[in-house]
Amino acid sequence: DAGVIQSPRHEVTEMGQEVTLRCKPISGHNSLFWYRQTMMRGLELLIYFNNNVPIDDSGMPEDRFSAKMPNASFSTLKIQPSEPRDSAVYFCASTMTIDNEQFFGPGTRLTVL
Amino acid sequence: KQEVTQIPAALSVPEGENLVLNCSFTDSAIYNLQWFRQDPGKGLTSLLLIQSSQREQTSGRLNASLDKSSGRSTLYIAASQPGDSATYLCAVHLSNSNSGYALNFGKGTSLLVTP
Numbered sequence: 001d002a003g004v005i006q007s008p009r010h011e012v013t014e015m016g017q018e019v020t021l022r023c024k025p026i027s028g029h030n031s032l033f034w035y036r037q038t039m040m041r042g043l044e045l046l047i048y049f050n051n052n053v054p055i056d057d058s059g060m061p062e063d064r065f066s067a068k069m070p071n072a073s074f075s076t077l078k079i080q081p082s083e084p085r086d087s088a089v090y091f092c093a094s095t096m097t098i099d100n101e102q103f104f105g106p107g108t109r110l111t112v113l
Numbered sequence: 114k115q116e117v118t119q120i121p122a123a124l125s126v127p128e129g130e131n132l133v134l135n136c137s138f139t140d141s142a143i144y145n146l147q148w149f150r151q152d153p154g155k156g157l158t159s160l161l162l163i164q165s166s167q168r169e170q171t172s173g174r175l176n177a178s179l180d181k182s183s184g185r186s187t188l189y190i191a192a193s194q195p196g197d198s199a200t201y202l203c204a205v206h207l208s209n210s211n212s213g214y215a216l217n218f219g220k221g222t223s224l225l226v227t228p
Contacts, residue, residue, distance in 0.1 A: 004156075033216070043202070043218040091156060099144055099206065102216065104157040 025094030136203030
């Protein structure tokens with residue numbers, strides 16, 4: 001298996017622009033998670049899906065953030081409009097069942113100028 | 114909210130030494146605990162998963178222990194090698210259903226193993 005796939009690996013954009021991050025979970029995994037990692041706050045859970053349904057989005061910082069999972073093999077995290085404080089590494093992770101071992105993608109490093 | 118603390122924040126040891134990384138958590142009602150490794154600029158690699166009913170897990174030179182009652186876990190690395198240099202993260206999964214799913218991470222221990 002190729003593992004969790006994320007794209008793009010790096011994104012540099014200007015404040016106010018829309019940013020879309022993409023994730024393909026491991027085939028057969030039923031739960032998908034979006035995390036954000038910064039030096040100050042460490043790793044934070046933003047939102048997670050179980051069987052394509054968003055379960056808990058309480059970690060999403062603002063209404064500017066939204067996430068979708070239209071099918072079992074694809075999810076997006078969108079920021080609109082982006083701000084410099086959104087600069088971070090965004091990770092996607094998946095797991096076979098919600099309480100099992102999580103497998104992480106390589107992350108997307110987002111820089112908002 | 115579950116607080117997860119990792120001590121030390123950074124550690125430097127000569128090659129060949131055995132070492133222990135510590136993780137503590139404030140809420141003992143956990144479902145499981147997972148140790149990860151993160152190399153610079155990379156994602157997280159799962160090392161070991163310990164269920165709440167277990168006391169330890171072993172994989173190669175790694176051994177992780179769990180003491181729920183005291184809110185502690187340790188990651189023991191035997192015969193350290195320069196390739197072990199990375200940041201090690203501890204993550205706790207709460208079992209409180211009122212919290213929904215919550216995987217809380219510590220801020221990690223940055224390990225440097227010198228040749």
